[in-house]
Amino acid sequence: MKDLKGKTVWMTGGGGDLATSAAKLFLQEGACVVLTVSSEEKIPLTRERYPEAADCLEVVKGDVRILEEMEAAAKRTVERFGSLDILVTCAGAIRHAPIDEMSMKDWQDIVDINLTGTFCACKAAVPFMKRQGGGRIVNVSSIAGRTGRPGNGVNYAASKAGVDGLTKLLAAQLAPFHINVNGVAPGPMKGSMFQRMTPEQQAASGKNVPLGRIGELEEVAWAIRYLVSEEAAWITGAILDVNGGMYM
Template sequence: MRVKDKIAMFIGGGSDIATATAVKFIGEGATVILVDYDESVFERVKGSYAGMEDKVRKYVADARSYEGIEAAVKSALDEFGRIDILINCAGILIHKPIDVLTVKEWQDVIDINLTGIFNSCKAVTPGMKERKYGRIVNISSIGGRTGRPGVGVNYAAAKAGIVGLTQTLARELAPWNITANVVAPGPLKGRMFFGMEQHLIDGLIKNIPLGRVGEMDEIAYAILYLASDEAGWTTGEVLDVNGGAYI
């Protein structure tokens, strides 16, 4: 029971990574709060929480809106009195060459993938400081760690920005016993993966030393570690989980 009795908020709560991780958290004793931009997102994943409904809360809020995220945080504090863990999973992909990418497509990815993380970290910080406890885990990507074929500059910039934001946040919040860390996944078996043609899948695998694409559970376990008290002396770190593709 590595997160027993903890309250964990997931921004981008309908994502594949959030779903896999939240189910693990519930199994390890936590109550989870899922935050996403539309109620329909929760409908898509509700089957994953069959029999666990009493351990799940769902709030609708757009990560791009500080006011919306702040309201979701306030609702959680009103109900539970605290948020122990924040997991930032919200993100979108628009992979195009820079000469094709529009200014709006640049901004949309920055707004969700980077500004959204700023919004949620800012919103939970006062409560975590007051309690002198917190675990923040932000999801970056191999696309923000090194230049990758097919990764747009918008996505790479946002995901790299998450690393800088988190490392600075770790220093700022350390005096209050709040840790901030990053998990940077490589290619995963998510909804996008299963829609890919086989030759594209083969191309992905060719560049992964361990010879396969990652499972969502393998990212979930990495997040669980950083969110637990086992990682209480780990902050400002980036955990690359990518089958060796970063080598």
């Protein structure tokens, strides 16, 4: 694949495991990256992860649920680096519970972050991409959006199903403007939640995966990288499963 020199990437959920893995990959390939994090306190902590990238990295505070804050982050991206070529919506939250134990707050918070947050980021980025004649959007979804996978809450499943629907319809709407919109739907990954498990829990977590193991963050990051590449220029409206064959 061609490198990303001269490209600018804006990522929501910039303090998370997957965003960190993908951002490091983008920076290695010559892109400039703007990361949106949810609080001011996370800005210095996030910067510390990229000691060699000061000239091509910006970290800004922005609540994905608030359109005005996403618009400010998109504007800052263009002001700092001159363009907004790629958007990756990594911001997400999980709060699983059976429906009879789930509060309205549990429902609303997850839908607001996962679905409304994706909408707000896309809405903020699209005007800039239209003006510059094109762009790439990758929305991070989940296998939970299309399966009855045990252990997932209906709030999370519904929010991720919504992300898939948003992605597909937005792809059709934006195709005339040369903006490709795709999704990545990961299965279980070796993020911070996995690292907090006991060795026994870690071993058990891969047993239901047909390929026999939990996914690496880098494997999902490379899927995102492919979808923003020139080689994927004729792909839009797709949801790429990266899950080791785990469809339930």
